[in-house]
Amino acid sequence: MEADRIKWNRRYADDDYQMGLRPSQFLAERIELLKTLCPGRRALDIASGEGRNSIFLAHHGFQVTAVDISDRGVEKGERRMKNEGVSVDFRTADLEEYTIAREYDLVINLNFLLRDLIPKEVAALSRGGVILFETILDSPNLQGIHTSHYLLQPGELRRLFIGEPGTILEYDEFPDGNSPTARILFQKRII
Numbered sequence: 001m002e003a004d005r006i007k008w009n010r011r012y013a014d015d016d017y018q019m020g021l022r023p024s025q026f027l028a029e030r031i032e033l034l035k036t037l038c039p040g041r042r043a044l045d046i047a048s049g050e051g052r053n054s055i056f057l058a059h060h061g062f063q064v065t066a067v068d069i070s071d072r073g074v075e076k077g078e079r080r081m082k083n084e085g086v087s088v089d090f091r092t093a094d095l096e097e098y099t100i101a102r103e104y105d106l107v108i109n110l111n112f113l114l115r116d117l118i119p120k121e122v123a124a125l126s127r128g129g130v131i132l133f134e135t136i137l138d139s140p141n142l143q144g145i146h147t148s149h150y151l152l153q154p155g156e157l158r159r160l161f162i163g164e165p166g167t168i169l170e171y172d173e174f175p176d177g178n179s180p181t182a183r184i185l186f187q188k189r190i191i
Ligand SMILES: C[S@@+](CC[C@H](N)C(=O)[O-])C[C@H]1O[C@@H](n2cnc3c(N)ncnc32)[C@H](O)[C@@H]1O
Pocket: 001, 004, 008, 019, 024, 046, 047, 048, 049, 050, 051, 052, 053, 067, 068, 069, 070, 073, 093, 094, 095, 096, 109, 110, 111, 112
């Protein structure tokens, strides 16, 4: 949606990295497991922002496609990628209209919620492929102003994956603290 592109381009306008340079903690803590589970190393970063998670995966030997609506975020990701001597296929696109045209061994979906995309992420996985997903959980502790539609409700993330062909390897909700989140690690059925 054009309004999202404009909003996120404004947030990313500065040369500073709004989301920081370090990858998501969940991704960083699971990287060795992901390398074991995803020997094919083809990864898709959903709503990649300024590229921090894509670049981290590229440093770990993944071939990453990164998709985000913000051309400014994509530009910052590309600049950092060149500075760090890694390669990521950054693409500017609206995920509400995006077709995932090939197969991936790993899909990461961090700090972004588009419920209808989840079955498409699962469909795009290779057999035994993995989705690592974490985003904001609605909770009385949540700080700042948020659009309620973009917040997970308690138990919702698990429900979104139940019925998908595969196994929930890990599921957690963290309602306490300033940044409540829910997270899941899902593996597509192997046969
Ligand atoms: C909170 S940021 C998360 C960025 C990244 N996943 C991270 O953790 O650093 C949310 C991202 O979603 C992107 N976004 C919002 N709506 C989108 C849409 N319809 N299609 C693609 N990207 C979108 C924004 O541009 C922004 O980069």
